[in-house]
Amino acid sequence: MHPPVIILVRPQMGENIGAVARIMANFGLAEMRIVAPRDGWPNPQAIAMASGATHIIDDAKIFNTTAEAVADLQYISATTGRPRDMVKPCYDAVEGVIKCVTAYQSRMRVGLLFGPERTGLENEDLVLTDAIVTIPTSPEFPSLNLAQSVAVMLYQWVVSARTQTFKPPEAASPRASKEEVWNFLNHLEQALDKAGHFKSPDMKPKMLQNLQSPFLRANLTEQEVRTLFGVMASLTQAQKK
């Protein structure tokens, strides 16, 4: 079992990356991933603000896209201040972290996703996640500093992991990784492209999102992804005949 992976999506300030490393070390975490850091990598400001948590900065992995950064994970929670018009479960921090801890105790690889300082996470990031968590801030001054958001989520993780009783995982096929699910969804998209399903290129992104949402929400197991591949193969074959 691994503690949660922290994924910073397009962070802007090296100081914030360093402060996140420090708070990760404070709460006993080790694995940081960074998607497209604005000021490149390595970043001297990040090292300066890590206050000795340099092992986390040194070991941080850099990715070009959020999809690549979460590919091997099985449960991903995004922390964001803004409610989105998206079919994703939304939780407050206490509930949301309990979901994460339960996933972790069921031997899933869990990731906590945080967006860029000014703009927050985009819909294309959120579609990759299992749930959205909102920290209860004042409506007059809602915008938390990046490292403060991480601090609150990790503090809540430590508290919930200590008090949450372990529930054994269901006797089923292991949950599919994000990569396996997206591999299926990409194949499905290609098959639909070939079949001329997307008649208007303008409408394709929205149609695709509507199509992908239920699969992303369904917590598919590895077995179910295999089944879906089988179904798609049969349908494609039938079309050719």
Added chain:
Amino acid sequence: MHPPVIILVRPQMGENIGAVARIMANFGLAEMRIVAPRDGWPNPQAIAMASGATHIIDDAKIFNTTAEAVADLQYISATTGRPRDMVKPCYDAVEGVIKCVTAYQSRMRVGLLFGPERTGLENEDLVLTDAIVTIPTSPEFPSLNLAQSVAVMLYQWVVSARTQTFKPPEAASPRASKEEVWNFLNHLEQALDKAGHFKSPDMKPKMLQNLQSPFLRANLTEQEVRTLFGVMASLTQAQKK
């Protein structure tokens, strides 16, 4: 009723004071007090890091000593990473904040005390408090950034204040303010000085602390402080006869 007052004792970095102002605004707090800020006041770095929460910086009150900063408060919780050999209740963050919320709901004026970045709170600060709260950090990397400590405590405050059911205050005399208790303890000290109680000047601080501790721990009501003054007056009179 007022939300908790945040008291920063001898803070070193203006950046941290600013970050505390921001997180206070995030969680709907307004009242900041600062004891002997290292770099004087006002502090441009504090304003820069407050990210718009300048009303909190502008309204912050500056004090020379911790005792003055907490004089009008009735329940004070200190957040510190180090256990001290002191007769004070020690709580983890969840328990400690529930005590604060309960005090607040019983109409007490509540303060949360935070120490300087490097050294933490001194015993002379802690003696002024009702309880010590420790945030559960990793033993290998325990030292939290000042603003991160405030973030965790205020997040926990918001969560606990929402879930904690209100218990009506006991039908008793209102709790004495810190100033009233210290006023009594100072009179007691003077009376003992006159009576030649402290035979060795070297031993006086320790003797005094041992004497003060039970009174500070006892959650004295205003009525009880008046009673103690009466007792002291009678004894002093008796001595003179």
